[in-house]
Amino acid sequence: MTTNQKIPFGRPWISTQEREAVLRVLEGPILTHGPECAAFEEEFGAFMGGGARCVTVSSCMAALHLAWFHLGIGAGDEIICPAMTHVATAHAIELTGATPVFADCDPQTGNIDPAAVEALVSPRTRGITLVHYLGMPCDMDAIMTIAGRHGLYVVEDCALAVGSRLHGKHVGLFGDAGCFSFYPVKHMTTGEGGMFVSASADTAGQAAHKRAFGVDRTHSTRRMPGIYDVDVLGLNYRMSELQAALGRCQLGRMEEISRRRKENFKTLSEGLSAVEGIRVLGPALPDAEWSPYCLTVMLEGRLAARREDVAQGLRAAGVGFSVYYPHPVPRMTYYSEKYGWRDGMFPNAAAISDASVALPVGPHLGDVEMQHIAQTFGKIVKEL
Numbered sequence: 509m510t511t512n513q514k515i516p517f518g519r520p521w522i523s524t525q526e527r528e529a530v531l532r533v534l535e536g537p538i539l540t541h542g543p544e545c546a547a548f549e550e551e552f553g554a555f556m557g558g559g560a561r562c563v564t565v566s567s568c569m570a571a572l573h574l575a576w577f578h579l580g581i582g583a584g585d586e587i588i589c590p591a592m593t594h595v596a597t598a599h600a601i602e603l604t605g606a607t608p609v610f611a612d613c614d615p616q617t618g619n620i621d622p623a624a625v626e627a628l629v630s631p632r633t634r635g636i637t638l639v640h641y642l643g644m645p646c647d648m649d650a651i652m653t654i655a656g657r658h659g660l661y662v663v664e665d666c667a668l669a670v671g672s673r674l675h676g677k678h679v680g681l682f683g684d685a686g687c688f689s690f691y692p693v694k695h696m697t698t699g700e701g702g703m704f705v706s707a708s709a710d711t712a713g714q715a716a717h718k719r720a721f722g723v724d725r726t727h728s729t730r731r732m733p734g735i736y737d738v739d740v741l742g743l744n745y746r747m748s749e750l751q752a753a754l755g756r757c758q759l760g761r762m763e764e765i766s767r768r769r770k771e772n773f774k775t776l777s778e779g780l781s782a783v784e785g786i787r788v789l790g791p792a793l794p795d796a797e798w799s800p801y802c803l804t805v806m807l808e809g810r811l812a813a814r815r816e817d818v819a820q821g822l823r824a825a826g827v828g829f830s831v832y833y834p835h836p837v838p839r840m841t842y843y844s845e846k847y848g849w850r851d852g853m854f855p856n857a858a859a860i861s862d863a864s865v866a867l868p869v870g871p872h873l874g875d876v877e878m879q880h881i882a883q884t885f886g887k888i889v890k891e892l
């Protein structure tokens with residue numbers, strides 16, 4: 509993205525409230541393991557509803573790895589994984605020694621295709637992971653049915669899905685664990701950070717324990733300073749108090765962030781509806797609430813090969829954009845060298861990677877920008 513951009517793809521919404529909250533932490537004695545993280549966990553759980561138990565972590569990737577680490581998967585196990593996702597979803601499996609087995613997505617939504625999942629179940633399969641792509645809830649009824657039939661774990665990557673629900677239940681609460689990201693351009697931010705969520709208090713409790721080295725007690729419960737024991741293998745994936753203080757302020761604005769994102773999405777898709785040769789990814793399932801991360805346009809027919817020109821036009825007009833995601837994960841060098849790649853594999857995911865443009869709908873933008881983006885897009889496409 510260029511610096512003369514008038515409409516950035518994403519911009520963190522940081523107010524005086526956030527600045528003051530972070531400074532308050534710095535003025536006190538507790539920088540980690542403290543009340544801000546505990547309060548953020550409580551408040552995020554209340555926001556999600558449905559009995560969500562939350563554990564602050566250092567990133568979404570950390571949450572995903574913690575989930576599989578906790579579930580005890582490893583060498584010889586297979587986990588079915590979307591081809592169309594951030595590489596973190598697959599890396600979290602690789603790190604345990606297990607094998608991600610990729611499944612293609614639905615061409616309309618970009619979400620993992622349950623029929624493709626079902627076809628990949630083998631005697632080695634131990635779990636399914638999925639991403640609620642662009643925040644659109646996956647077909648969890650179908651996924652949980654497959655998981656139940658074969659006794660598989662389910663880990664939901666909710667990095668782009670804060671505020672998205674299906675049948676009134678927040679995503680992340682259908683499977684064994686849900687993993688959220690607070691990276692700067694996502695729905696809300698803590699700079700870097702994430703949340704591990706489970707509907708099971710036992711899973712969340714054990715994950716919280718393993719997130720902090722497997723130490724058997726927190727600072728406040730140590731009778732003798734410096735004395736503790738470790739009863740399980742663990743990691744250090746903690747979030748700091750500074751980040752949690754920031755996150756609590758952002759969460760307080762989440763309803764507004766979600767509302768603005770939905771309005772922007774609606775205005776932009778209406779503005780684009782008259783443009784020929786394109787299609788907007790979606791819609792979400794019936795009975796789903798979609799807190800959209802961005803609006804992804806598929807270039808179709810002769811336009812499919814012209815993305816470079818569309819990008820050039822958007823850059824020249826100062827409209828920020830991105831691509832989600834730049835490759836199907838199995839086409840990325842690490843994965844293609846390890847597992848092999850041929851053109852024609854995962855055609856739906858490849859089409860999204862190669863012929864889509866993600867446009868911004870973030871709360872830093874409003875009607876004026878949405879109309880400008882739609883007009884600019886229409887003009888660029890018409891002149892090609």
Ligand SMILES: *Cc1c(COP(=O)(O)O)cnc(C)c1O
Nearest residue numbers: 567568569594596639667689691
């Ligand atoms: C951004 C993203 C991640 C990584 O999040 P971090 O918090 O940066 O680790 C993981 N999964 C998906 C689907 C993402 O979009």
